[in-house]
Amino acid sequence: MPNPTPSATRVAVVGAGIGGLAAAGALLRAGLRVDVYEQEPRPREAGVGMHLGPNATRILFRLGLEEALRTLAVRPEALEVRTQDGRLLDRRPMGDTWEKEYGAPHLTVLRGDLHALLADRVPSAAVHLGAHLVSCHSADDAVRLRFADGRETSADLLVGADGAHSAVRRTVAGAEHVVLSGASALRGLVPAAQVPGLAPDTMYMWVGREVRLLVVPVDAGRQFTYVALLPATDVPAEEYWTGRGDPALLAAAFDGWHEDVTALVRASGTPGRWTLHDREPLPRWGHGRVTLLGDAAHPMLPHHGQGAGQALEDAVALAHFLDGTPESLRRYEEFRRPHTTRVQLGARGGGSQKVQASAPGGLRQVVEDTSWIHLYDVEAALVESGADA
Missing domain, CATH: 3.50.50.60 (FAD/NAD(P)-binding domain)
Structure with missing residues (x-):
């Protein structure tokens, strides 16, 4: 430097x-x-796990963080969509398939791990x-x-x-005018050992009529991070990012669902609460x-x-x-x-919102909607645009 x-x-x-x-x-x-x-x-980074699409990982790899990220993060091998009773609706290969298609992998990582890697690149004396x-x-x-x-x-x-x-x-x-999006989220982390029915190299999406659950492996497969998307009427409308959620609300939302879901809910403790607002x-x-x-x-x-x-x-x-x-x-x-x-x-209206138990093909549409984002290379775009420094 x-x-x-x-x-x-x-x-x-x-x-x-x-x-x-x-x-x-x-x-x-x-x-x-x-x-x-x-x-x-x-120094701290709020939140639990996060996605790093290929457009992000190629930047981080160019910074010399590939070895650290491949050690700390997970490169999911597949994304599965299931109904609330566990029936498999769709399965999309990732892993090598995505890395070859997009030129960089899709990784899932703890926010705190990425934050620490970036903090190491900035002298502590420069942070007030x-x-x-x-x-x-x-x-x-x-x-x-x-x-x-x-x-x-x-x-x-x-x-x-x-x-x-x-x-x-x-x-x-x-x-500014901030609008409640119609959805809210409860999220947290669960040790992988407490949900043995879930593969630590697979992302999961369970879809119901009004609620859905997204579960992603992080921490080199030692933990899963989850996000439960609920109707916004189930939580206060104030715009919280790091509020405390209600375990009873989480349990009620997924009562009677597949045993892998209920096992995760039992192991989740007190979830974080996140109301989703749009601008x-x-x-x-x-x-x-x-x-x-x-x-x-x-x-x-x-x-x-x-x-x-x-x-x-x-x-x-x-x-x-x-x-x-x-x-x-x-x-x-x-x-x-x-x-x-x-x-x-x-x-x-993107992402998991397009996936419905009654409408096959939603996952394919999600991938198609985001492929252009994953293929984007900001450094190449700067060169191609002739943008002057």
């Missing part, structure tokens, strides 16, 4: 989640001076914890930031990577010396599993364009916004 010179562009990144750390690492490798400001008092941003102002010569504890600082450019509830986005877009794509990501990245720029429903993948692509593109000027931020936005808007809108 090159050492930035004292005169190098100073970039403030707000948010030390996956997107913020990926951006910070990319900008540091480009020779810029970077400070990351995180409101939490200690307990820094809750309360205001930022883009002037002609700098961006000025003020934090809840009274700290103030300035930078040449500001990247808001502070998630779906972004304080930086509010300075760009103001108040319209932003017409712009920034102004002056400010831009957005990841969920702060394009918060999307999780049905295509692309939250992290799109943030990683953003980080690559941002580092490509950034030359220290506000104009370079606009070039970054112009390159990325059409792509992320298409992904964001495609997640509405």
Whole structure:
């Protein structure tokens, strides 16, 4: 990693989640001076397991993380769709098939494991914890930031990577209309040993009339992460990301289902609660010396599993364009916004929502809907577009 010179562009990144750390690492490798400001008092990554599509893993492999990821993560060999009584509706091979088709594997990984790998790429001295941003102002010569504890600082450019509830986005877009999507989720982790009927190299989807359960192996097959999708009326409408769910609600939703499902529910403990809200794509990501990245720029429903993948692509593109000027931020936005808007809108009604017990072929449609996302190579797209750094 090159050492930035004292005169190098100073970039403030707000948010030390996956997107913020990926951006910070990319900008540091480009020779810029970077400070990351995180409101939490200690580094952490909320959530349980996550998908890394081929568009994401090819980026991470190019960063030298292939060996670590292949050790920590799981490359699922198949995705199975089953009815609530366990009948197999469809089975889609993955593993080698997907890796050959897309040029990189689909991996499933604990969010904390990926977060730690990215954190290792950013010097701890560059990460400032307990820094809750309360205001930022883009002037002609700098961006000025003020934090809840009274700290103030300035930078040449500001990247808001502070998630779906972004304080930086509010300075760009103001108040926004957030709509309950009609679905909510309970999620958690279960040791694989407690669900012996499930293969630790297979993803599962159980579909009912109103609820469905997605189960994915993580942690080198030692655990399964699950997401139970329920009607939004079953949980409070407030937009929680890390709330506590009700074990009784989870048990009631899957009462009488196949024994593999009920075994997982019994082993799940207290689930996390996640209400799924939707937003319209932003017409712009920034102004002056400010831009957005990841969920702060394009918060999307999780049905295509692309939250992290799109943030990683953003980080690559941002580092490509950034030359220290506000104009370079606009070039970054112009390159990325059409792509992320298409992904964001495609997640509405996508993914498992297209799979119904009464309508065979839904899984094939899901794969077709997302193939273009998995095939996308952000570095190749930058070259092909003739985008100037």
